[in-house]
Structures are given as structure tokens and as C-alpha cells.
Amino acid sequence: MQLPLLASTFATVFLAELGDKTQLAIVTISGTSSRSGAVFAGSSAALVLASLLGAGAGGSLSAVIPADALQLAASVGFLVIGTRLLLKAGQESEPEG
């Protein structure tokens, strides 16, 4: 079994992920929702599917998917979640505010 390849991929991806924006998003969503099971399931499914596409398509993936457009969409997603959180926090302190 090609353990070195498995281990090197694990290490590379794990280190790349640590502190990556995706993980920050996961920490944020999990911290502000009491449903950490759903957050774990959602993030794992998304990450595995993304790596399935990546590993499967190999080099051709970067030509196929519009990475920048996806990143723009992701940034909108982050902004929406962030604004919702701030509104929620604001509501709790001054309900009429």
C-alpha cells in the first residue's frame, strides 16, 4: 500500500487547512450554532466532495471550474453569514437598536 503517498497527502492537506479561511469559517459557524453535529457533517461533506472533484479531475479541474467566480460566491456567503451574526449580536444587546 502506498503509505508514503497517503501520509504525504494527509500532511500536506491537513497543514494547508489549518488556519485556512475554510477552517476559520467552520470555527465561526460551529461556535455560533448549537448544532455542531450539523456543522461537522456539512463541512466534512463539502470538503470531501471538493477533494473528490480535485483528486478525480487532477490537473484538468483547474481548467474546468471557474475558481475565481466560486471564490467570489464564497465571499458573498461569508459576508451574509457575518452580517447575520452581527445583526443577531446587535439585537441581543439593544432590542430596539
Add this chain to the structure above:
Amino acid sequence: MAEPSDEPKPPTSPEADASPEASNAADKAGSFGAVFLTTFTTVFLAELGDKTQLAALLLSAESGRPVLVFVGASLALISSSLVGVLLGRWLSRVLPPQQLERLAGILMIALGLWLGRQAAMSMFPLV
């Protein structure tokens, strides 16, 4: 109203609190499906658009063993998302909810702006 203090569940077993009377708790805290979908979409978009992730996965192109790379990458991603979720849970127990929400909101907006700027810069390169 007091946030239902869920006792620390073992992280591996998925939350199984779909009992009928929990439905009001579910509505209040956002149903499992809603949180799952929000997390899935956000993380999927961010991850697929992430060039470093693609670079890491191009190992498979060179090694010619996509299955192994996929297994290695998935294990790494699942462990890193577990770390993220547990960190989030710990934060939610250490920080007052309102303060955590404000901090989290600011962080997400900062991330969103940074991501948007990066995407915009590479889509419309300033000559």
C-alpha cells in the same frame, strides 16, 4: 431565553436529537438541515475556489494514484473540520454568546472582504 445547555456529546456520534418535542428547540436553533446546508454551501464554495487546495490535490496528477490522494486528502479535511468544530464549540462555552457572535461576525465579514478582493483582483488584474 436560556440557551438549552446541551451536555458535551462525544464528537464522533452525529447529533441525534430529532425527538418530536425538540422541534421547537430545532426551530429556535435553526434546523439540522438548515445549518447543514449553510455550512455545506459556504465551505464547498470556499474550498473549491481555493487554489492552494487545488495545488495540494494535483499530487494525484503526478502520482497517478487519485484514489490514494483522495483518501489522504479526505481524512485530512475531515480531521481539520473536526478540529474546527470542536474549537468553535469550546469557544461557545468560554465566551459569552453575544460577544462570540460579534467577533464571529466581524471575522466572517473580514474573510468575505479578503476573499472577494482576492477573487476580484485575479478576475480583473490591474494592468
